Amino acid sequence: MKPRRRMLVLACALAILGLGSTAWAGFSDSMPWSDLDSVLGKQLGLTADQSKGGIGAIFGLAKEKLSSNDFDKIAHAVPGTSGYVKKAKKMGLLDKPVGGKDGLMAAFSKLGIPPDKASQMVPMVTDLVGKMGGDQVKTLLASVLG
Numbered sequence: 432m433k434p435r436r437r438m439l440v441l442a443c444a445l446a447i448l449g450l451g452s453t454a455w456a457g458f459s460d461s462m463p464w465s466d467l468d469s470v471l472g473k474q475l476g477l478t479a480d481q482s483k484g485g486i487g488a489i490f491g492l493a494k495e496k497l498s499s500n501d502f503d504k505i506a507h508a509v510p511g512t513s514g515y516v517k518k519a520k521k522m523g524l525l526d527k528p529v530g531g532k533d534g535l536m537a538a539f540s541k542l543g544i545p546p547d548k549a550s551q552m553v554p555m556v557t558d559l560v561g562k563m564g565g566d567q568v569k570t571l572l573a574s575v576l577g
Contacts, residue, residue: 467509467559475551480522481542485549487519488538489556489576492529496575505572508564532576 472482490512494502506512519525524538532553539549553576561569 467511467556467563468515470559471552471555474555475548477544477548480518481544483515483518484522484524484542485539485544485552486556487515487517487522488524488529488535489553489572490516491519491525492531492535493572493575495528495530497571501571505560505564505568508568509560535576 468479468482468486471477471486472479475482477485490505490509493505494516497505516525519538522542524541529535529538535553536546536549539552540546544552557569557573557576560572
């Protein structure tokens with residue numbers, strides 16, 4: 432059975448079983464094809480460049496602070512991690528080490544992200560990464576962002 436057809440059959444089965452939209456939302460949130468930047472952009476009202484650059488800056492900081500083995504756990508859990516980092520480099524956000532939270536906030540500012548939305552980005556990205564990769568990956572990312 433083709434993947435699309437499997438998804439349709441599963442959705443119908445969930446509907447028939449009466450598991451409702453809450454169960455479906457939890458299931459769809461954990462799907463590997465969900466785009467982190469799209470979710471973040473919709474939730475915060477950011478442009479594609481703002482959300483991709485911001486996520487790239489966050490992952491850039493994680494790459495600076497974590498061992499390569501630990502960063503690889505995040506990269507394995509989140510599809511496109513290297514693409515986000517490359518986007519942030521291309522946008523000039525990683526020309527020098529991010530260093531910490533102040534550097535991250537400066538990167539968000541450079542992207543034109545207002546302070547109220549910038550303050551929401553780190554916890555939102557951490558939560559979304561946790562949904563994608565589990566508690567261990569969420570804890571790894573949170574350890575460098577706190």
